[in-house]
Amino acid sequence: MNKRDWIFIGIILAVFGTFFLISGKEKTVKMPKDTTHQQFYDLRKSGVDKIKVDALCPACHDGIKIAFPPNHPAKPGGAPMRCLFCHKLES
Ligand code: HEC
Ligand code: HEC
Structure with missing residues (x-):
């Protein structure tokens, strides 16, 4: 694992974190x-x-x-x- 691998993992986590936040907001009453x-x-x-x-x-x-x-x-x-x-x- 070098520095670039960690940056790559960081980006993936950020993307999934964003999806998670957005899906939480989807619970607004319909x-x-x-x-x-x-x-x-x-x-x-x-x-x-x-x-x-x-x-x-x-x-x-x-x-x-x-x-x-x-x-x-x-x-x-x-x-x-x-x-x-x-x-x-x-x-
Ligand atoms: C930016 C997002 C957003 C917009 C734009 C918005 N609402 Fe809401 N509204 C919410 C959220 C978040 C709640 C909090 C209740 C919940 O958990 O869904 C809410 C709650 C409500 C409630 C109460 C629901 C309850 O069960 O207590 C009503 C009624 C409502 N909105 C109607 C409207 C109407 C009509 C409009 C347009 C004039 C509107 N909203 C625009 C996000 C929004
Ligand atoms: C003719 C009047 C009227 C109009 C126009 C109207 N509503 Fe409502 N709305 C109500 C009433 C009354 C309630 C509360 C009772 C109920 O749940 O039906 C309500 C409740 C709601 C709720 C909350 C439901 C909940 O579970 O608490 C939402 C969200 C909502 N309306 C969205 C909208 C949106 C979006 C529009 C426009 C596209 C709209 N309403 C137009 C009368 C109206």
Whole structure:
């Protein structure tokens, strides 16, 4: 084992570590597949852009009608919130 072998091992570990972190974030609660949200599943299925569907969520999820958890990473009122970037569809 020389220095270059160790650097190589370090890079491999960093790559796997990153995958591990990303897969942890994948556990964010998914958009429920209920009567309220079925319409958005249908829009996505018919090819409507994710960003266009995101824009429909704050009609209810505006932080007032439905509150966000206090530590919610996206805040209403600022940049458009990419809900479906974090809240994936149920399969
Ligand atoms: C017509 C009103 C309405 C719209 C529009 C709406 N939601 Fe909801 N959403 C609700 C209600 C009510 C709840 C809480 C009850 C429930 O779980 O259905 C909820 C809950 C949720 C939850 C939490 C589920 C859980 O397990 O705690 C997520 C995630 C969510 N919505 C995502 C979205 C996304 C993404 C959009 C836009 C594509 C969206 N919602 C649009 C009414 C709405
Ligand atoms: C940057 C990622 C991100 C974005 C963007 C985002 N969320 Fe969330 N959301 C989260 C995380 C993380 C939680 C914490 C709950 C969990 O463990 O999933 C959460 C929680 C929620 C909850 C509460 C779920 C529960 O069961 O308590 C609702 C409802 C919700 N988000 C709706 C939305 C809606 C609607 C949008 C778009 C307007 C949105 N989120 C945008 C990451 C995000």
